[in-house]
Amino acid sequence: MDVSESNLSLMDPSDQKFFTVIDYVIFAVLLAASMGIGLYYALSGGRQRTTQEFLMADRSMGCLPVSLSLIASFQSAVAIIGVPAEIYTHGTQYWFIGCAYILGLFIPAHIFIPVFYRLRVSSAYQYLELRFSKAVRICGTFTFIFQMVIYMGVCVYTPAFALNAVTGFELWGTVLATGLVCTLYTTLGGLKAVIWTDVFQTVVMFAGQLAVIVVGVQKTGGVADVWRKVWEGNRISGLDLNPDPTERHTFWTLGVGGVFLMLSLYGVNQAQVQRYLSSRTEKEAVRSCYMVFPSLQLALALSCVMGLVMFARYYMFIVCFPQMVIYFVMDMLHGLPGLPGLFIACLFSAALSTISSAFNSLATVTMEDLIKPQYPAMTEARATLLSKVLAMSYGLLCLAMAYLTHLMGDSVLQVALKIFGMVGGPILGLFCLGMFFPWANSIGALVGLCAGLVVAFWLGIGSILNRSTRPLPLECGTNATIAIQTAFNNTTLSISLFFSQPSGLKRFYSLSYMWYSGFNCTTVILIGLIISFLTDVMPGTLYPLLGKLFCFLPEHLKKKLCCVTPLGQTVSERIDLIAKNLATFIYDVFAVE
Numbered sequence: 001m002d003v004s005e006s007n008l009s010l011m012d013p014s015d016q017k018f019f020t021v022i023d024y025v026i027f028a029v030l031l032a033a034s035m036g037i038g039l040y041y042a043l044s045g046g047r048q049r050t051t052q053e054f055l056m057a058d059r060s061m062g063c064l065p066v067s068l069s070l071i072a073s074f075q076s077a078v079a080i081i082g083v084p085a086e087i088y089t090h091g092t093q094y095w096f097i098g099c100a101y102i103l104g105l106f107i108p109a110h111i112f113i114p115v116f117y118r119l120r121v122s123s124a125y126q127y128l129e130l131r132f133s134k135a136v137r138i139c140g141t142f143t144f145i146f147q148m149v150i151y152m153g154v155c156v157y158t159p160a161f162a163l164n165a166v167t168g169f170e171l172w173g174t175v176l177a178t179g180l181v182c183t184l185y186t187t188l189g190g191l192k193a194v195i196w197t198d199v200f201q202t203v204v205m206f207a208g209q210l211a212v213i214v215v216g217v218q219k220t221g222g223v224a225d226v227w228r229k230v231w232e233g234n235r236i237s238g239l240d241l242n243p244d245p246t247e248r249h250t251f252w253t254l255g256v257g258g259v260f261l262m263l264s265l266y267g268v269n270q271a272q273v274q275r276y277l278s279s280r281t282e283k284e285a286v287r288s289c290y291m292v293f294p295s296l297q298l299a300l301a302l303s304c305v306m307g308l309v310m311f312a313r314y315y316m317f318i319v320c321f322p323q324m325v326i327y328f329v330m331d332m333l334h335g336l337p338g339l340p341g342l343f344i345a346c347l348f349s350a351a352l353s354t355i356s357s358a359f360n361s362l363a364t365v366t367m368e369d370l371i372k373p374q375y376p377a378m379t380e381a382r383a384t385l386l387s388k389v390l391a392m393s394y395g396l397l398c399l400a401m402a403y404l405t406h407l408m409g410d411s412v413l414q415v416a417l418k419i420f421g422m423v424g425g426p427i428l429g430l431f432c433l434g435m436f437f438p439w440a441n442s443i444g445a446l447v448g449l450c451a452g453l454v455v456a457f458w459l460g461i462g463s464i465l466n467r468s469t470r471p472l473p474l475e476c477g478t479n480a481t482i483a484i485q486t487a488f489n490n491t492t493l494s495i496s497l498f499f500s501q502p503s504g505l506k507r508f509y510s511l512s513y514m515w516y517s518g519f520n521c522t523t524v525i526l527i528g529l530i531i532s533f534l535t536d537v538m539p540g541t542l543y544p545l546l547g548k549l550f551c552f553l554p555e556h557l558k559k560k561l562c563c564v565t566p567l568g569q570t571v572s573e574r575i576d577l578i579a580k581n582l583a584t585f586i587y588d589v590f591a592v593e
């Protein structure tokens, strides 16, 4: 059974019949419930009077709420809309990113969490000052702020724009309502409210996707019929072991490149580190990290299956555009009172839980890394008040960023993952440099981070300017015009590809965006090591002046006092020294219980 023109045209934006009163009520209940949780934590417990409570939830959280909040932080409407569109257009190759969740959560649980938890820091960037210097901490903080502000804009904008395009749902009114409700409950209830609203919103998120899948399968002729159609439409991708790094999605770009993406999020991103640190014990934090795994796999499965059901539904029309998913959902759920409202609640739950985590982590790092060190004498009351003002101002800034997203035009999933790769990758490299390379110094870290960011933006912007595929048609016209447009794009694409085989720089620009995290992380580490090596002690470049002056001192004191490598040490001797250091360091790390 195919979808005739009339069915699709049913969704033209002027038509309001698929939202009944109950749908609006459900959406309102979601916003009200979130506000309620925010108010509850504003008026109970310590009433958010200290930064320990406002920013760290009194370090009293259990592993269940923390694990659900960890998922909600980086599972926004981008995944709910972007992943089904990805599966519909390119098949299930993207599902292999689930393989990256194994190492992507195991390494944070056993390497990053212990380091951050035992240092009892509030912000991940305090680690950078302890390990390197204040300058490195500040650069890391600003890099994080830049990453999360852009990401927030994408997360606020995506659901509102998608809904508006298909259902005529008021665009800027929704952006404002979402942004304000989120700012309010984050500002009022602090991290406790953010975590508990995340728990509630994650449940709504799963429920909404499940409803679409159940109704979709039932309306598309049942499981067997759906399976036959996706199989015939070869949407079930096999294991693609193609080693070519410019290939967009293969097992390597997703399963291995994805590990770096996961580490940049679940290992060193302040939003997640803050949740680990809000756990009552280190064991709880590690357990919450383990508990993320099954729920993240479930979230991935739901969005992939939704894409498959959508394909089975419309496989007679090979058209694709970003709003396809909302079209499909409204096509499935209209006429079933309450379900369209449930899906809208699901979409905005995904957005709210991500944005509130971003607000709260931005307020935390601004407070802990930028303001407190400048005003150590600031009273708790003022610091807490300032934290709330910061959360509010980040909320308003995010609305401005939402407008910027309007101009990006790429597929939102791609935009979000590129941001993580371009900015999250270098930050991951900075932390790895600090944790795994004892002789890395702060000059190396600074130069490494800057070089990593420069290369990342050169690659990211270069790939956008040099891409041979035209952006997908943004507006949803009738499917006929889009089919023609897609066909036209495909022919121009194949012609341009035929003549311009990527070589050299063009090949560099065509690196799969799933390798950005790994590539940029490695750049920071390599450059950081080289600079550390050069600026630390270049063999033979030092004259042990102190050693000569204090020649009367016993040898061991002189060594400690002067702490320079002996004169005339050759490069190979220095490399041996480094290798010995690294060996002892690794032994120490793994010898620890």
Ligand SMILES: O=C(O)CCCC[C@@H]1SC[C@@H]2NC(=O)N[C@@H]21
Residues within 6 Å of the ligand: 074, 075, 076, 077, 078, 079, 080, 097, 155, 261, 265, 296, 299, 354, 413, 416, 417
């Ligand atoms: O959904 C978003 O807002 C961003 C896209 C997903 C981010 C990464 S992809 C791997 C991991 N799994 C998730 O659900 N989120 C993160």
Ligand code: NA
Residues within 6 Å of the ligand: 071, 072, 073, 074, 075, 076, 077, 349, 350, 351, 352, 353, 354, 355
């Ligand atoms: Na979310």
